[in-house]
Amino acid sequence: MKEKMKGFDRKWIQTYMLIFIVIGLGIILSFISRNFLTTTNLLNVLRQISINGILAIGMTIVCLTGGIDLSVGSIVAFSGIIAAGFLRDKEYPIVLVLLIAILAGGLLGLYNGYFVAYRNAAPFVVTLSMMTIARGMTYVYSNGRPISNLPTNFLAIGKGSIAGIPVPTIILILVFVLASIMLTKLKFGRYVYAVGGNENAAMVSGINVKWIKMMVYVLSGIACGIAAIILTARVSAGLPTAGESYELDAIAATVIGGTSLSGGRGRLWGTIVGAILLGIVNNGLDLLNVSSFYQQIVKGLIILGAILIDSKRNE
Amino acid sequence: MGNDDKAREEPVFEARNITKRFPGVLALSNVNFRLVKGKVHALMGENGAGKSTLMKIIAGIYQADEGELYLHGKKVSLQTPKQALNHGISMIHQELSPILDMTIAENLFLGKEFCRGKFVDYKRMNQEASALLEKVGVSLHPSMRMKELTVSQMQMVEIAKALSYEAEIIIMDEPSATITEREISNLFRIIKSLKEEGKCIVYITHKMDEVFRIADEITVFRDGEYIGTYDSDKIDENQLVVKMVDRELTKIYPQRSNQIGDVVLKVENLGQSGVFEEISFELRKGEILGFSGLMGSGRTEVMNALFGITQPTSGSIYINGEELGKPKPRKAISKGIGYVTEDRKGNGLVLEMSVYDNTILPSLDKLSNKIGAVNRKQSMKVAEEYKEKLNIKTPSMQQMVKQLSGGNQQKIVLAKWLIQNPDVLIFDEPTRGIDVGAKTEIYKLVAKLAEEGKAIIFISSEMPEILGMSDRIIVFYEGRKQGELTRGEATQEKIMMYASDVNEGGAQE
Ligand SMILES: Nc1ncnc2c1ncn2[C@@H]1O[C@H](COP(=O)(O)OP(=O)(O)OP(=O)(O)O)[C@@H](O)[C@H]1O
Numbered sequence: 001m002k003e004k005m006k007g008f009d010r011k012w013i014q015t016y017m018l019i020f021i022v023i024g025l026g027i028i029l030s031f032i033s034r035n036f037l038t039t040t041n042l043l044n045v046l047r048q049i050s051i052n053g054i055l056a057i058g059m060t061i062v063c064l065t066g067g068i069d070l071s072v073g074s075i076v077a078f079s080g081i082i083a084a085g086f087l088r089d090k091e092y093p094i095v096l097v098l099l100i101a102i103l104a105g106g107l108l109g110l111y112n113g114y115f116v117a118y119r120n121a122a123p124f125v126v127t128l129s130m131m132t133i134a135r136g137m138t139y140v141y142s143n144g145r146p147i148s149n150l151p152t153n154f155l156a157i158g159k160g161s162i163a164g165i166p167v168p169t170i171i172l173i174l175v176f177v178l179a180s181i182m183l184t185k186l187k188f189g190r191y192v193y194a195v196g197g198n199e200n201a202a203m204v205s206g207i208n209v210k211w212i213k214m215m216v217y218v219l220s221g222i223a224c225g226i227a228a229i230i231l232t233a234r235v236s237a238g239l240p241t242a243g244e245s246y247e248l249d250a251i252a253a254t255v256i257g258g259t260s261l262s263g264g265r266g267r268l269w270g271t272i273v274g275a276i277l278l279g280i281v282n283n284g285l286d287l288l289n290v291s292s293f294y295q296q297i298v299k300g301l302i303i304l305g306a307i308l309i310d311s312k313r314n315e
Numbered sequence: 316m317g318n319d320d321k322a323r324e325e326p327v328f329e330a331r332n333i334t335k336r337f338p339g340v341l342a343l344s345n346v347n348f349r350l351v352k353g354k355v356h357a358l359m360g361e362n363g364a365g366k367s368t369l370m371k372i373i374a375g376i377y378q379a380d381e382g383e384l385y386l387h388g389k390k391v392s393l394q395t396p397k398q399a400l401n402h403g404i405s406m407i408h409q410e411l412s413p414i415l416d417m418t419i420a421e422n423l424f425l426g427k428e429f430c431r432g433k434f435v436d437y438k439r440m441n442q443e444a445s446a447l448l449e450k451v452g453v454s455l456h457p458s459m460r461m462k463e464l465t466v467s468q469m470q471m472v473e474i475a476k477a478l479s480y481e482a483e484i485i486i487m488d489e490p491s492a493t494i495t496e497r498e499i500s501n502l503f504r505i506i507k508s509l510k511e512e513g514k515c516i517v518y519i520t521h522k523m524d525e526v527f528r529i530a531d532e533i534t535v536f537r538d539g540e541y542i543g544t545y546d547s548d549k550i551d552e553n554q555l556v557v558k559m560v561d562r563e564l565t566k567i568y569p570q571r572s573n574q575i576g577d578v579v580l581k582v583e584n585l586g587q588s589g590v591f592e593e594i595s596f597e598l599r600k601g602e603i604l605g606f607s608g609l610m611g612s613g614r615t616e617v618m619n620a621l622f623g624i625t626q627p628t629s630g631s632i633y634i635n636g637e638e639l640g641k642p643k644p645r646k647a648i649s650k651g652i653g654y655v656t657e658d659r660k661g662n663g664l665v666l667e668m669s670v671y672d673n674t675i676l677p678s679l680d681k682l683s684n685k686i687g688a689v690n691r692k693q694s695m696k697v698a699e700e701y702k703e704k705l706n707i708k709t710p711s712m713q714q715m716v717k718q719l720s721g722g723n724q725q726k727i728v729l730a731k732w733l734i735q736n737p738d739v740l741i742f743d744e745p746t747r748g749i750d751v752g753a754k755t756e757i758y759k760l761v762a763k764l765a766e767e768g769k770a771i772i773f774i775s776s777e778m779p780e781i782l783g784m785s786d787r788i789i790v791f792y793e794g795r796k797q798g799e800l801t802r803g804e805a806t807q808e809k810i811m812m813y814a815s816d817v818n819e820g821g822a823q824e
């Protein structure tokens with residue numbers, strides 16, 4: 001029994017390590033800046049990471065199958081502009097608009113997934129193409145102009161709080177819980193790992209590999225739709241330029257969290273901690289008035305550091 | 316020299332008091348091992364006994380936790396494979412790891428490419444590769460890509476690669492598990508000539524007959540412990556087995572009383588252009604149908620097509636009288652077919668997943684409810700049950716399959732299909748890499764399945780196994796069904812005759 005624990009601990013120590021890093025960083029920041037360890041600031045960080053967190057959850061599921069989704073940022077823009085359009089022009093109930101935005105994301109994801117799974121196209125290329133297509137469609141739909149004047153009760157999704165907790169954070173937690181259940185408790189989750197780990201073995205075991213490979217992009221698209229709603233509500237407008245380079249942050253959180261880009265290995269839990277780490281670093285550097293140019297460099301170094309830790313684990 | 320005799324006595328290499336731990340496993344406990352000039356040293360033991368682990372320590376892949384290594388009486392430290400190679404130690408690995416998109420020549424000379432100035436000298440490399448391939452007796456063009464080769468050809472390339480270092484100590488970890496009779500003879504010829512050159516050879520195998528054909532000395536490990544070293548002419552097979560498994564194995568092939576019933580599977584004129592053609596056979600309830608033939612004769616390919624991993628181009632498949640249509644693994648499984656594939660690394664296992672996850676993977680449909688939630692308690696119960704049944708050695712159900720010994724990995728492939736409880740079971744080389752003790756367990760299991768009324772296809776390249784297990788034997792030759800023999804009429808000679816097509820002239824009855 002004791003020996004069982006040993007193997008168990010070693011596997012999890014990396015996750016804890018990441019948490020320790022986050023806590024350590026928090027402690028350092030609270031010494032350097034008086035503003036860091038305040039409720040307002042921490043809630044603000046949580047609000048800021050919500051969008052990236054949700055996108056990174058979708059990204060992680062895609063990466064677990066050995067794929068990648070570069071179209072995330074553009075799908076966010078498209079879903080957001082659709083939502084804004086429906087809210088402004090026509091008098092649809094908000095719930096319906098939310099569904100439409102999510103559906104729009106899911107459909108673009110379906111398109112990605114179809115070509116990856118059923119046409120054997122490389123995920124990198126398919127989603128790169130979708131990245132420009134979705135961005136283009138966003139511009140077409142909006143004529144390149146922001147869509148604003150959105151109803152205030154919609155804006156609450158981005159700006160409001162329930163019991164002191166920002167609504168976006170609540171949504172992130174919901175998405176995280178649902179996705180975790182899916183990956184750990186449902187057979188779909190086992191299949192995702194199996195497909196990423198060894199596609200042939202999965203196929204021989206009777207798994208519908210193509211369907212799984214397609215569905216992960218749909219899920220990522222749905223995550224984009226949800227994130228788009230939050231973003232649109234936060235900035236009070238549908239912006240055609242929204243979501244630019246969001247895919248990179250989502251990939252960063254995924255990788256920092258220990259998910260292997262070659263598939264088959266990773267945890268959602270790690271991804272969320274990765275997103276929090278990135279959020280705290282950004283926030284800390286903001287508080288310290290470090291220019292955003294330097295922030296980019298720091299972010300890059302963190303990603304590299306995370307990969308180094310990860311490769312050590314795999315020795 | 317004068318003291319030639321003494322030099323022969325002195326070990327070339329010695330490992331003393333080696334201990335190696337992995338999380339949750341004591342893989343080697345204080346073992347000793349020595350190699351003498353010009354001798355073939357067989358290393359034997361059950362799956363998970365620690366054979367590969369010790370060899371990897373000698374080849375610089377793992378480091379021992381305790382103990383020392385001596386080369387020509389001098390203590391050495393081997394931290395990397397490169398250092399081991401520099402000390403004249405090369406190894407053929409149990410698990411192949413060729414770079415599939417590179418050519419044979421590129422694989423052979425990986426890390427020691429021939430160059431002219433700064434440029435790789437492909438002409439010279441191909442020439443040298445040809446020479447090496449010829450030496451191991453395979454006729455392949457060195458510019459072929461690895462992925463075009465069969466598993467057994469890859470293994471031969473791997474052997475050629477190990478020879479190319481001209482090492483003094485050559486370790487062969489189950490080199491014969493995936494190669495054909497003829498290639499094994501080639502291998503033995505090579506080993507004999509290496510012996511004459513005064514090299515030391517370590518040979519790991521689970522095949523008893525090979526040990527006595529080739530080895531001078533035999534060392535036995537059991538559960539990570541050193542049991543002893545014996546001269547091969549002073550020990551017999553039974554004694555050796557007792558040393559390995561610590562008990563007597565009475566009958567290798569079980570007595571059985573299976574009732575042969577109705578046809579469950581019928582295959583008619585199945586073909587796949589350029590691979591196999593006009594394959595027809597019937598399989599009955601309770602029957603064990605053996606598929607014999609040389610490796611590469613198309614047996615696996617037929618099964619792959621039958622199961623829907625590849626698509627047949629002609630012919631039809633009937634299950635319980637019902638036509639299957641376009642075969643697909645999902646469909647085959649739902650119709651009650653299970654397929655223990657031969658290539659565990661390629662399509663048998665997800666190496667990065669746990670023992671538990673791999674075992675239940677094909678059964679998840681049955682082990683989950685309507686919304687797809689897995690019943691973990693029940694899943695764990697069946698997984699545990701089969702772990703016990705097949706005596707799978709793993710520190711926990713959560714252990715990554717990658718970290719199990721080769722034979723234990725193979726047992727997991729068996730477990731995952733047995734759980735399904737299918738009506739038709741295809742076993743493709745099910746005992747490859749499995750130790751004698753577990754082999755008899757598998758034979759018993761297969762016999763029991765037949766007695767329960769399952770229909771079984773049993774593919775094996777090992778003649779005694781096919782003869783011992785089958786009710787009927789189909790022999791393949793170059794993608795065609797060359798002959799069919801009943802249990803009564805089958806002999807090793809008849810099978811060989813069909814399998815090698817020497818009866819072309821109509822020598823049969
Ligand atoms: N990388 C690893 N991590 C953890 N455990 C390992 C690792 N490699 C081997 N083991 C464990 O060490 C033990 C010895 O394994 P080893 O591969 O040496 O067995 P073996 O004698 O070669 O067996 P086989 O005949 O099945 O190849 C096994 O229990 C195995 O599970």
Ligand SMILES: [Mg+2]
Nearest residue numbers: 366367409721
């Ligand atoms: Mg081994």
